[in-house]
Amino acid sequence: MKKLWMLGLCLALACQSEKEKTENEVAEPEAKAPQEWTNVETKGEPTARHENAFTEVEGKFYLVGGRGERPVDIYDPETKSWSQGATPPLEMHHFQAVSFDGKLYVMGAFTGGFPDEKPIPNIYIYDPETDEWTEGPEIPEGRRRGAAGAFAYKNKLYLVCGIQNGHTDGYINWLDEYDPATDSWTQLADAPHQRDHVQAVVANNKIYVAGGRTTSAATGQTMELTVPEVDVYDFDSGTWTTLENNIPTMRAGTSSVHHGEYVVVIGGESGAMEAAHDHVEALNINNGEWESWPSLQRGRHGTQAFIYEDNIYIAAGSGNRGGGPELSSMEKYSLQ
Template sequence: MKKNKASSLKKITFGSVFFLALIFICFAFKNTKSLIISNAAHSTTGTWVSVTSTSGSPTARHEASFVQTGNKFYLLGGRKIKPVQVFDPKNRTWTNKVNTPIELHHFQAITIDGLIYVVGAFTGSYPHEKPVANIYIYNPATNKWITGASIPSSRRRGSSGVVVYNKKIYVVAGIKDGHWAGHVNWLDEYDPATNKWRILANAPRARDHFQAAVINGKLYVAAGRRSSASTNQTFNLTVPQVDVYEFATNKWTTLASSKNIPTQRAGTATAVLGEEVIIIGGESGSQSTAHKHTEALNVRTQTWRRLKDLKQGRHGTQAIVNNNNIYIAAGCGNRGGTPELNTQEAFYFDSRTSPTGLAITQSKLTAPTSLSFGTIAINSSSSKTLTLSNTTGNQAIVISSFTKSGASAFAFSSPYTVPFILAPGKSVNISLRFSPKTTGTQSGSLVVKHSGQLGSTSITFNGTGKSSTSRMEEDISKETVVLTQSLVAYPNPITDQQFKVKLPENVIGEVPFVIVNASGIAILKDKLIIENLTSILQFNLSERPLNSGIYFLRMNEHGKSYYAKLLITTN
């Protein structure tokens, strides 16, 4: 009986211990799970921290921009003329650079290939700030401002959203007359490489005082307002809807009203982390202090969530994304224009990361130093291609101007009007033509001004005009050549200055030729560049057209002489 009682006691004791252990494990698991959830919640809402500099500080300013290019951050613009300031995020130092050339404010700066662009800015005072007529470009490598392309007068406005997609600049919405009136829903594309503007589909609605973002091939427009000082509603007409533009289709959509921004405000900064467009800070008619709100739209699920607040509410500045952290500086602490701030903050989700970036290296514009056209009959012409290349560095080069000097017989043409951009590793071909009207040697030069090393590049050229009544005395163009084999040109007659000739053998490389008139006078001497082995020679005389008449094409190839009779007809 005692044995059974003891056995039962052991069973009870063991069962109790097991039960208590199970409770403890469950409790521990529950606490652990709670801890994990707590950490996950903390990481998903992120953290804002103050950034203290080791040297210098940002100039207090608002309606300014804060962007990264290379491995540095740049604070620029704002009310009144202020210096560009450079922040080294690794050493946490601030350095003052050159002032803006004019007052520039209310813009979302962007960067492409080491250059900072100011597009769609305002200048002047409240409430009738004026749209700036040109793009301005800051070159960090030279600490100089460049006056860029003119903005079409009918499309000028300020306080727009500005983004980069595939190295083209997109300007969306804005307002034409400061804070007064003239809200627009326009979307424009500017290609710096070709200096061309293009009007795209209008957005569903107008707004100003906002920043745009690109994610997954789409342009997102959230926050902002329709500033209306003319009706005493400067801060009140905030825009709740989120508009989305798809670059591939040139079409806009608007998210459902249930996806409207949770906290309506303007003067916000915008950043992209992962699949989220993050709207930071701002101002509104609902409160006198600047907003601390940080809200994120998941573009995949189309849902909003609240992230941790800014430590200091602010509006009128821009945010930088670097290595999964967000950096923000300056701005204004209350609705309106005061107080301007000189503080910085950084945001991160799980952990603070080290800033990254590749230092900007100024590029070099490479071109031949000279070109020779040789001897050309007067009243005829010869063309050559001048190739300009961006080499050595990793920064784009702004081609600002071409200046030709010397003999009037020389002319040039560029495929794009200046200013245009030459990206790293890219080239552009400039056409040069020599059309002598007199005999003798003539010379000229072309000076290219640009933002690359040295700032300008000079190319000299020369050519000799020779009387059309004399015989050309150079190799294959000698009129004493014995004609040994005739060829057929087709089509013949030639109506568009283009024709083909079939040789009896394949050729490759340079094929010199001369064209003489019916009197045996040399009219044109040039050469074909044959890149692949072929017996079909293609001629295009459209850049130096011949008048209607009978001509003879003459060539020497493989030790043989050839000729073909040409009948040229023109309208």
């Protein structure tokens, strides 16, 4: 009898242990693999290029500019196909294109060859409906530059930082505002740090400027002088501050986007490595902390990224620091 009782107790304990194990397995959430960047399969491909811009206007994607003469390449996400538009009236490169009022604006751009590129003196406007380029208003002569951050906000256009004398010297910390309604320019407060080869984004009524460098071919320091600090301009107060936490991986020629509580800095180039950076780092604007996000499939610099239907898209650019190889591929990263 005692043996039977002991056997029953052992069976009961074994069942209880198995039950607890099963409950624990059910309670523990299934591990999920991190989202990765993926190459976008398309019909045809765009012209390979670097130091170009890439943006979305009215549901279509536009690759614009780059060193040399490059046509506009247009991607239709509905048909997953590329087509070509009109070639700009002059070579234009080193700029962050602005999607504004149904058109594409080019400002803060260079023309000409390394290292003595010249700032383009006017804003140029591409109309997707007519496939035509027009020469827009002049940029004030003393404020012209290339490799600058550019964006639209509350029906005005902005230029921040950049460099005046190609890759030679003349990096600056200026912030300029253009009002298309009055055809007028306003000089706003200078940023705390000079930098070029940079892009800027607006989040929560503030400008975020992260990445970039102080290019100085005149002293043989074209790639090396990367800027670690993150500068933030508050439209409400009209003042700049510098965040406590620097960008983790210093680099220039980056692409930047804003999504929710994050400013995301993508790709770039630096003197630290020959290959273009595949780093993707996200600044949480609520707590000022940086996070590492999955790397690009292909490191690249000298292009632009944007968000469309909960995906970050990036295309073209250069695969190594400097001028090549020029890329034509497009990647996306799901934000869902």
